[in-house]
Amino acid sequence: MQRDFTLNIYMKLLQALKVKKYTTQTVLDFLLNPQNKVVILRHDVDRKPKNALIMARLENSLGVKASYYFRIVPESYNLEIMNKIAELGHEIGYHYEDVDMVINNYKLRIRNDEDYQKLVDLAYENFYKNLKMLRENFDVKTVCMHGSPRSKYDNKIIWEKYNYRDLEIICEPYFDVDYNEVFYLTDASRAWNNNKVNRRDRVNSDFKFDINSSKEFIKFIQSNNSPLKIMLNVHPHNWTNSMIGWTIIGLWQFIKNIAKRIIIKQSESLHNA
């Protein structure tokens, strides 16, 4: 099996974008001043913040800026690393999962609409508290939800009742980007836009491109058929140059993808019932 998701391939990918005159922008920069031919570079740091720092340094060496979204959990949140990434000129944002957090913290059971409203209220309070904490160190202006694949509730349900704009958040990419204009590509589950394993990391879009590997993406960019605007969601924990690291991630992902397929099948059959 040929190795994908190595930092060498990631570097080649960034270089291919440069050759084809794509500008790279953070989510915030794109919102404020969208470029014509652009790749919006977004990183959800689900875990392994050290990988994020390596990626941030690599991008910096190529003059590229990206948005790094951190969770408020020990496997993601690392102030020292976040500071270093911010110093390299990258954007720091909040990768929120407050709905899932309050369900676990309060051991909430949702039996009726009243319980559901309580969940939304508590999740908003939790979101507010975490955002405030992040803002003690970083000027957070954009946020994006974490998929929480095992949770029954989507973390975005907070916004059924509340508005993040009231908290001076100017962008949540799931809501504020037009995916018929911007082609969305994610490496979630190490499977480039694989809806069989991506339960929540999906968007509605008319774009239909089949991309199954980083090499295919590079060829796609070189083909002159790629859209003018692309959002690339790259999870740093998926990428490594170490052979041992690569084997462990590959095995772990294989097991997780089987579990996720089962969850998706179950939720689809519930939905169809």
Ligand SMILES: [Zn+2]
């Ligand atoms: Zn995530």
